[in-house]
Amino acid sequence: MSAxxxxxxxxxxFGGRTHRSTxxxxxxxxxxxRGETHCLVGESGCGKSVxxxxxxxLLARGGERRARRLSFQGDDLxxxxxxxxxxxxxxxxxxxxxxxxxxxxxxxxxxxxxxxxLRRHKRASQRVATDRAADLLARVGITAxxxxxxxFPHQLSGGLRQxxxxxxxxxxxxxxxxxxxxxxxxxxxxxxxxxxxxxxxQRDLGLGLLLITHDLGIVARVxxxxxxxxxxxxxxxxxxxxxxxxxxxxxxxxxxxxxxxxGKIRRDQPLGSxxxxxxRVGPGFEGCAFRERCSFADATCAHTIPRRxxxxxxxxxxxxxx
Amino acid sequence: xxxxTPAIEVRNVGRTFxxxxxxxxxxxxVVAVDDVSFTVPQGGVLGVVGESGCGKSTxxxxxLGLLKPxxxxxxVEGLQVADMHRKARARLIxxxxxDPFASLNPLAKVRDIVAMPLIAQGNIAxxxxxxxxxxxxxxxxxxxxxxxxxxxxxxxxxxxRVAIARALVLRPRIVVCDEPxxxxxxxxxxxxxxxxxxxxxxxxxxxxxxxxxLAVVEHVASEVAVMYLGRFVERQPTETxxxxxxxxxxxxxxxxxxxxxxxxxxxxVGLGDTLPDPANIPPGCRFHPRCPIAEPxxxxxxxxxxxxxAGGVECLLAPDLR
Numbered sequence: 082m083s084a085x086x087x088x089x090x091x092x093x094x095f096g097g098r099t100h101r102s103t104x105x106x107x108x109x110x111x112x113x114x115r116g117e118t119h120c121l122v123g124e125s126g127c128g129k130s131v132x133x134x135x136x137x138x139l140l141a142r143g144g145e146r147r148a149r150r151l152s153f154q155g156d157d158l159x160x161x162x163x164x165x166x167x168x169x170x171x172x173x174x175x176x177x178x179x180x181x182x183x184x185x186x187x188x189x190x191x192x193x194x195x196x197x198x199l200r201r202h203k204r205a206s207q208r209v210a211t212d213r214a215a216d217l218l219a220r221v222g223i224t225a226x227x228x229x230x231x232x233f234p235h236q237l238s239g240g241l242r243q244x245x246x247x248x249x250x251x252x253x254x255x256x257x258x259x260x261x262x263x264x265x266x267x268x269x270x271x272x273x274x275x276x277x278x279x280x281x282x283q284r285d286l287g288l289g290l291l292l293i294t295h296d297l298g299i300v301a302r303v304x305x306x307x308x309x310x311x312x313x314x315x316x317x318x319x320x321x322x323x324x325x326x327x328x329x330x331x332x333x334x335x336x337x338x339x340x341x342x343x344g345k346i347r348r349d350q351p352l353g354s355x356x357x358x359x360x361r362v363g364p365g366f367e368g369c370a371f372r373e374r375c376s377f378a379d380a381t382c383a384h385t386i387p388r389r390x391x392x393x394x395x396x397x398x399x400x401x402x403x
Numbered sequence: 404x405x406x407x408t409p410a411i412e413v414r415n416v417g418r419t420f421x422x423x424x425x426x427x428x429x430x431x432x433v434v435a436v437d438d439v440s441f442t443v444p445q446g447g448v449l450g451v452v453g454e455s456g457c458g459k460s461t462x463x464x465x466x467l468g469l470l471k472p473x474x475x476x477x478x479v480e481g482l483q484v485a486d487m488h489r490k491a492r493a494r495l496i497x498x499x500x501x502d503p504f505a506s507l508n509p510l511a512k513v514r515d516i517v518a519m520p521l522i523a524q525g526n527i528a529x530x531x532x533x534x535x536x537x538x539x540x541x542x543x544x545x546x547x548x549x550x551x552x553x554x555x556x557x558x559x560x561x562x563x564r565v566a567i568a569r570a571l572v573l574r575p576r577i578v579v580c581d582e583p584x585x586x587x588x589x590x591x592x593x594x595x596x597x598x599x600x601x602x603x604x605x606x607x608x609x610x611x612x613x614x615x616x617l618a619v620v621e622h623v624a625s626e627v628a629v630m631y632l633g634r635f636v637e638r639q640p641t642e643t644x645x646x647x648x649x650x651x652x653x654x655x656x657x658x659x660x661x662x663x664x665x666x667x668x669x670x671x672v673g674l675g676d677t678l679p680d681p682a683n684i685p686p687g688c689r690f691h692p693r694c695p696i697a698e699p700x701x702x703x704x705x706x707x708x709x710x711x712x713a714g715g716v717e718c719l720l721a722p723d724l725r
Contacts, residue, residue, distance in 0.1 A: 268454040301666075
């Protein structure tokens with residue numbers, strides 16, 4: 082059986098095909114299995130959010146996507162027209178964004194926004210939809226769901242809003258949930274609560290969860306599988322424990338050294354860091370995009386880089402052997 | 404005990420804000436900092452952690468002299484902040500803020516941004532200014548080629564280097580860092596943290612380091628204060644706080660740090676859904692509505708500071724060591 086979501090050789094460019102265009106995603110491939118949390122991790126500008134938006138066909142104006150294969154439950158998403166995609170979005174595949182205040186409509190109550198999803202996709206009656214909304218609010222840990230349904234987003238705290246977003250995403254029993262930095266705007270204690278909830282829902286409902294984050298701590302704690310993105314490419318992909326135990330790409334190794342871990346590094350010791358900054362990559366860029374910052378780089382890194390295997394489910398994009 | 408004048412001394416400082424209630428609503432008094440006292444020794448780094456709205460940024464602004472305390476007084480290097488002329492204050496204490504986009508003039512070139520504190524002093528020769536700016540930019544790792552650029556032409560990490568250069572160009576004794584790396588990617592965060600540590604050692608600086616990221620604070624601070632609704636609920640040397648936290652809020656904050664260790668899952672931080680509201684501080688212990696171990700008396704009795712060998716904790720249930 083094919084994976085729930087399959088992305089093969091995804092390319093996303095902005096600004097047409099002139100010399101000023103940017104290649105946001107460059108041949109990224111990944112698959113999200115049913116019942117699996119797949120984390121897409123990378124720093125800002127690496128193309129992780131754009132990848133998610135390309136899957137949902139929600140790219141900003143000027144964004145163009147191409148792929149060898151982009152399929153959801155075996156159906157080709159590239160062939161779907163806007164109407165077909167609109168029937169899937171919020172239904173079988175749902176998305177949660179970083180800032181719940183900007184993704185909820187401030188002019189409508191929580192209840193009307195939540196029920197609209199079910200009424201629209203499943204032609205449910207208002208009563209059925211309201212009952213389901215109240216059930217789901219309770220499910221995501223909101224006390225007094227009846228009260229919350231009648232409230233407006235600005236009356237809720239950030240954590241509550243994110244819970245509402247999650248409940249809304251679950252209205253139509255999705256198979257795939259795409260969450261783009263769902264806890265970045267939240268306080269640490271609330272972040273832990275929301276992640277715990279997401280992990281629990283993912284398990285209980287057997288969701289495929291594509292979780293986009295820049296935080297390796299989150300990856301370690303919730304992901305089954307990880308894809309590390311850099312400058313539009315997936316540079317390494319592995320099962321979570323494997324990636325942390327045996328990172329093969331110099332960028333992954335560098336990232337892991339940058340994270341301060343209480344009790345690990347003495348205060349007078351410097352943290353590991355990666356010199357330089359992420360390059361801007363145009364179309365037709367050749368070789369490894371990390372080579373400018375990589376201490377192992379040599380002249381061969383300017384040419385096409387092989388994808389190597391470090392195990393049955395572990396591959397990385399680097400000329401160095403594992 | 405050190406006999407030298409502490410770099411920062413804060414005694415019984417309080418500050419509230421009035422928030423207009425709108426057309427019909429009543430004005431509300433938000434308590435940002437409530438009777439806080441502490442000292443930071445010369446060359447020390449006090450990390451202040453807490454969730455959004457706990458008053459940590461207000462505390463920073465009070466110490467910088469950007470806000471006046473309503474009660475209590477603040478001295479830096481033995482001098483009253485409130486009585487100091489702003490030029491003298493600028494030579495003693497400087498800020499580095501979170502968002503280097505918002506804190507740098509977008510229309511000014513890098514060298515002019517860094518020169519501004521020197522120009523504002525009004526008595527430094529132009530040649531001297533140019534020389535010191537050049538030195539400082541080199542010191543923070545910016546090339547002279549960058550000194551003619553605008554902030555928008557720099558990466559986030561480079562912008563934060565400019566902010567640090569501007570803060571240090573007057574050779575202050577104390578730097579207040581308010582979430583200096585929160586807007587940065589991890590690889591860049593590590594660069595900036597290393598730079599701040601280096602500069603502190605070389606120039607003998609004292610830092611007040613505010614962050615919501617406990618792992619970062621653990622790495623940079625010699626002492627940590629945990630702030631909750633305007634008060635320091637626990638203050639300890641860093642090692643003690645991380646090894647043996649006493650206050651239940653400190654414990655919850657530490658539990659919510661997601662270290663990159665796979666297989667541990669997301670911890671249950673044990674805090675309820677009630678979020679702290681600085682306009683409505685609970686009676687008794689202000690943490691009791693969220694506290695997992697609260698007893699009936701916690702909602703009535705106000706906890707007093709229980710001293711510790713090098714700090715203190717404000718919890719009724721903590722043992723009295725006197």
